[in-house]
Amino acid sequence: MSARVQTAPFDLTAELRDFGGGAGAVVTFTGIVRDDTGRMVALELEHYPGMTEAAMSDYGTEAARRFDLTDWRIVHRYGRLAVGEQIMFVATAARHRRAAFDAADYLMDWLKSRAPFWKREIAADGRADWVEAKAGDEDALRRW
Amino acid sequence: MTLEVLYFAWLRERIGQPRETISTTAATVRDLIAQLAAMDDWHAQAFSDMRAVRCAVDQKLVDLDAPLTGAREVAFFPPMTGG
Numbered sequence: 001m002s003a004r005v006q007t008a009p010f011d012l013t014a015e016l017r018d019f020g021g022g023a024g025a026v027v028t029f030t031g032i033v034r035d036d037t038g039r040m041v042a043l044e045l046e047h048y049p050g051m052t053e054a055a056m057s058d059y060g061t062e063a064a065r066r067f068d069l070t071d072w073r074i075v076h077r078y079g080r081l082a083v084g085e086q087i088m089f090v091a092t093a094a095r096h097r098r099a100a101f102d103a104a105d106y107l108m109d110w111l112k113s114r115a116p117f118w119k120r121e122i123a124a125d126g127r128a129d130w131v132e133a134k135a136g137d138e139d140a141l142r143r144w
Numbered sequence: 145m146t147l148e149v150l151y152f153a154w155l156r157e158r159i160g161q162p163r164e165t166i167s168t169t170a171a172t173v174r175d176l177i178a179q180l181a182a183m184d185d186w187h188a189q190a191f192s193d194m195r196a197v198r199c200a201v202d203q204k205l206v207d208l209d210a211p212l213t214g215a216r217e218v219a220f221f222p223p224m225t226g227g
Contacts, residue, residue: 046153047226048150048152048200048219048221050203051200051203051219054203055203076226088226088227108227111226111227112224112225112226113223113224113225113226114224115224115226115227116200116221116226117224117225117226117227118152118221118222118225119225119226120153130153130154131225132223133223133224133225
């Protein structure tokens with residue numbers, strides 16, 4: 001059960017070694033930097049050191065309680081990430097698959113709009129635009 | 145009291161610095177914002193649309209009416225875009 005922020009890429013195989021705590025089901029989600037505009041080359045992510053780790057840890061703990069997880073892990077990258085690179089990773093482990101899927105979905109919804117990260121889209125010409133939060137992200141939280 | 149005030153993303157850019165030490169008697173976050181916005185044009189512009197500003201007191205998300213009693217660190221930033 002852990003939450004990490006880092007600039008380096010992560011290795012899924014290494015992350016899942018010894019992960020699970022005796023679970024019957026492990027679900028992982030990996031977010032990849034994608035270009036929605038046709039001119040973006042990278043994302044630049046800034047975060048709030050200290051609060052980020054604490055918030056991710058709080059959401060992980062809450063997910064564990066709510067979905068009876070045997071293990072969970074959150075890894076979120078920051079800094080400059082090119083299109084196609086990994087941006088974040090969530091793994092959840094539970095006795096049954098439904099709880100593991102739901103917990104991963106729950107964590108993603110919370111991380112999207114409550115973990116203190118801010119994204120900037122970097123275009124090929126060097127232009128940088130802050131990404132605005134979407135109303136749909138806020139709506140997604142109401143499901144829980 | 146003395147507070148460390150932190151800014152992130154476009155609030156940091158508009159204000160022109162990532163943090164500053166502020167001496168204040170503000171009772172709530174809203175009072176502190178009024179004081180900051182009155183400092184100069186950069187601060188005023190950063191806080192011109194409060195719908196776009198979120199706040200954390202000692203690294204916990206709070207709403208704008210939250211008290212500042214015992215606070216050490218206050219951060220202002222736009223809605224978060226993680227994940």
